[in-house]
Amino acid sequence: MNISAVVEVNVWDRMRNSRRQSPPFTWFFRLLGVSYLVWVIAFDLSISYILVAVVAGLTPELRGAVMHLRSRKYGRTYRYVLSDEGVNIRTRLTNLDVAWDGITSCRETKRHWIMRFPGGGLLHVPKHALTPMDRQAVREVLAQHRLIKDEQQRTTA
Missing domain, CATH: 2.30.29 (PH-domain like)
Structure with a gap:
């Protein structure tokens, strides 16, 4: 046989695979990012604080997107x-x-x-x-x- x-492989597949391959403690960073985002919105802080909260909350997805950009070297097929x-x-x-x-x-x-x-x-x-x-x-x-x-x-x- x-x-x-x-x-x-497209960017969405890479992000999903990155999320699946992330170690369990990444959920701690997600929770920390969401908590920080709620705190930033509650105290009406500047946009740079919101950016840090989003990066902390979406770490596996951002890793997948970066991997997809780097994949040009190795091929996406x-x-x-x-x-x-x-x-x-x-x-x-x-x-x-x-x-x-x-x-x-x-x-x-x-x-x-x-x-x-x-x-x-x-x-x-x-x-x-x-x-x-x-x-x-x-x-x-x-x-x-x-x-x-x-x-x-x-x-x-």
């Missing part, structure tokens, strides 16, 4: 190849090979398969670039490697 997909051995991701300058054994868990959402590595790394494989038959083939491979539950096993058990 070789399933190939080409995806153009990703080519995903899913095979029986693992996942291969290529950009203009980089190449990433991940064996299925190197993935600790996988979660399926409406838009992605989110795969976790040891140490907290994430890999997002988008679904929108795959046909329904390809999606089913990916689910079967993930079930073979025990990363997701096989739906056929659930219905027969």
Whole structure:
């Protein structure tokens, strides 16, 4: 099985991925930024204070936007190849090979398969670039490697 997909990553995807990859303590900065914004508005302070509050509250999204601007160097087009051995991701300058054994868990959402590595790394494989038959083939491979539950096993058990 070789399933190939080409995806153009936009700024909204980068911001969402940055938000998902942020460590848990970033929510503290978000809360701090919102609290500071309420305080600035309550005391009618200058616009520069509001800017600091917005930056503190939107740190992951700003990081994603900066990453998108920097991505011109590496390319914004990703080519995903899913095979029986693992996942291969290529950009203009980089190449990433991940064996299925190197993935600790996988979660399926409406838009992605989110795969976790040891140490907290994430890999997002988008679904929108795959046909329904390809999606089913990916689910079967993930079930073979025990990363997701096989739906056929659930219905027969």
